Amino acid sequence: MNPHVRKQDRIVAQAFWSRPAYGSILARFRDDLDHELESDLTKLGVYLHLRDQGVEHRWASMTACRRGAMMTRSDRAFNQHYRQNMENMAGTFQDQVFEQARAAGISTQGKYYVSGLGRYDDPGAWVSTTDDVLTVCRERNYTATGGVAYGGHDTGPPDPIPLADDLIQESIQEELARDPALAERYRKAPQKIRPELRERVIAKYGQPKEINPLA
Numbered sequence: 096m097n098p099h100v101r102k103q104d105r106i107v108a109q110a111f112w113s114r115p116a117y118g119s120i121l122a123r124f125r126d127d128l129d130h131e132l133e134s135d136l137t138k139l140g141v142y143l144h145l146r147d148q149g150v151e152h153r154w155a156s157m158t159a160c161r162r163g164a165m166m167t168r169s170d171r172a173f174n175q176h177y178r179q180n181m182e183n184m185a186g187t188f189q190d191q192v193f194e195q196a197r198a199a200g201i202s203t204q205g206k207y208y209v210s211g212l213g214r215y216d217d218p219g220a221w222v223s224t225t226d227d228v229l230t231v232c233r234e235r236n237y238t239a240t241g242g243v244a245y246g247g248h249d250t251g252p253p254d255p256i257p258l259a260d261d262l263i264q265e266s267i268q269e270e271l272a273r274d275p276a277l278a279e280r281y282r283k284a285p286q287k288i289r290p291e292l293r294e295r296v297i298a299k300y301g302q303p304k305e306i307n308p309l310a
Contacts, residue, residue: 108140177207
């Protein structure tokens with residue numbers, strides 16, 4: 096990687112990790128993290144900074160890890176590149192990756208995992224050829240560059256990010272900490288102010304996540 100680019104990434108990451116609210120941001124996007132992001136604080140910091148700015152997962156991940164959805168020129172090069180990626184995974188982590196895929200009913204025989212296309216339990220992220228990648232990009236409106244060239248079309252602003260109830264409560268506490276006047280109103284009349292606070296954090300951070308009691 097270009098040393099200048101890496102330095103800029105470190106600056107962005109350090110600024111992110113110095114933010115008091117980094118914990119709540121990490122919690123919001125924890126389920127989207129893969130091994131590469133979790134094992135590098137610079138990449139993780141850049142990724143979370145971008146997600147907090149409204150960048151969707153795929154582009155934030157590719158930017159943070161400095162990789163595209165596809166960086167090959169042929170099926171042979173594709174297979175070689177991603178076979179090496181799989182072989183370079185630590186043994187226990189590789190076992191976990193394949194176990195997640197099998198649990199999701201995915202046949203990984205002759206296939207390779209491409210993180211820019213989805214998570215380990217996503218059938219679309221396990222592909223064999225560049226044509227498979229192109230098919231996923233078309234179906235999901237992804238934009239790819241490199242060995243596969245496909246331009247997704249603009250679908251407008253993304254849907255609000257779902258928030259679990261515990262994150263709503265955490266965000267409420269952050270709002271109170273930032274606004275002493277609001278905190279005083281809340282202290283005097285919590286039942287009256289709580290709905291207002293809930294609406295504020297939902298409008299700011301996203302809609303409540305639906306919870307399936309049977310899940």
